[in-house]
Amino acid sequence: MTERPPLSRRRLRMWIRMLRLTRGTENHLREFLRVKYDTTLPRFDVAAALYRADAPMKMSDLSQQLLVSNGNATVVVERLEKDGHARRVQGTEDKRVVLVELTDAGRAWFREVASAHEAEIDRLFASMDHDNIDTTRDLLRLMEKTNDDQLS
Amino acid sequence: MTERPPLSRRRLRMWIRMLRLTRGTENHLREFLRVKYDTTLPRFDVAAALYRADAPMKMSDLSQQLLVSNGNATVVVERLEKDGHARRVQGTEDKRVVLVELTDAGRAWFREVASAHEAEIDRLFASMDHDNIDTTRDLLRLMEKTNDDQLS
DNA sequence: GGTTGAAATTTGAAGCTTGAAATAAAATGG
């Protein structure tokens, strides 16, 4: 067994390295979306959540799912609305809630961008085969566990 | 062997899951720094890079290392300067370059925050033991490889 | 049923972030 730094130090270095990878990948995707589709990552993320939900979605659910603030969700949805990709309607039973959904144009637009986005991810992680992904999934699950515990 | 979705789809899902974990962790750390130390993640990141360098650092090296734009580095360094944590001086040989370094107060401040930061990371990733970290390191290396290739 | 408190969203101010344009200094190359 070779000499290893203390666990806390290794956890820190692992975190920094993980952060670097995701930041680099996000930067690449941001550039990709900007150059090829004249859009931004947050707009794409919101559209992805709405597309996936496949039904009008509460603003609060949206921001919770994306791990962003309510105020942030408002701004990005406003932008999608201005672009004709999304629509907001007041809730009928509870008049406090605002429901958001993609327009038909928004759905078509998203499908196009999402397909290119998936292809780009595929390129960026070309080194990952099924087994690597299995292992990564297990590790992420493990990290999510303690992570979520601390958040509560 | 059980049935599995196509690789491209699994790579995408893995990426989304990785992004969720880092976003959640970043949110937690941001809140931690704000509440306990009245500071922000970007300021901490810049200070960390300067502390680590342990010598005056070029603005461009700083932004490259942190994977942020030049303009961004300027703003955050300005803020650190205003707080008395950093100092900027013009380069002597090449008058275009600007060198940044932490002040003594900045170094002391960083040591304090960094220690709490490391302890917090340690808590967040308490589930990761040496072996898990080894495996994660290998996987990150693998991802970095194709990732970096695509960036060029 | 009216008050009080909780919940959903938006607004506003401050700060972060980017890409592009501007500025200034250095390197290159007739």
Add this chain to the structure above:
DNA sequence: CCATTTTATTTCAAGCTTCAAATTTCAACC
């Protein structure tokens, strides 16, 4: 040696993001 191009940094406008305050609506309780 002068003009051109490249490099380092800052500035600017636009957009993203957060937190806290304000608004509106609902729920609960006397």
